[in-house]
Amino acid sequence: MKNTNSAPIKPSAYIKSLQIIHAALVLGPMLFGAFIFYQNERIITNFEMNSDPFLYIVPLVALLGYFASSFLFKKAVSKVTIDDSLLKKQTTYQTASILRYACIEGPTMLALVAFMDTRIMLYGVLAVLLIAYLFTQRPSLQKLKQSIPLKQEEERLFHSSSKSN
DSSP states (O other): OOOSSOOOOOHHHHHHHHHHHHHHHHHHHHHHHHHHHTTOOOOBSOOOTTSOTHHHHHHHHHHHHHHHHHHHHHHHHTTOOTTSOHHHHHHHHHHHHHHHHHHHHHHHHHHHHHHHHHOBHHHHHHHHHHHHHHHHTOOOHHHHHHHSOOOHHHHHHHHHHHHOO
16 A cells, blocks of 8 residues: 655655665774774784684674675665665665665674773774775665666656756
């Protein structure tokens, strides 16, 4: 059953709100990482392979988060059809994007906690790489148009909205 009372969010406001959510999810790990790094404690660059329980867990979770973020995003947006309402397309894209960000942010926070606990640089490097990847996932109108099918009038609506900003 379609909800005809809800109108789609204005395209420029929709992209801006998604960018704010993304920025908050990037900023959190960045600030936490900066706080941990600048505690002026020594950093361990060489360590024994069998002495750390995080040694296998953190890289595995980082890889799983990386691949899960893409897989779950693609799976969610693949359910969108061109005949869906613009509101449904926007809602699905937003949900898929937030799920993608969370799949990256979780392993990032784990790597930061492992770095904070052990001071082993490997976890700091993994956290930085995950934050960099999360940063590259910043939402844009172009990425939205590549991910979900839009009708011509919807494309015009997004295009005219992006020109007016």
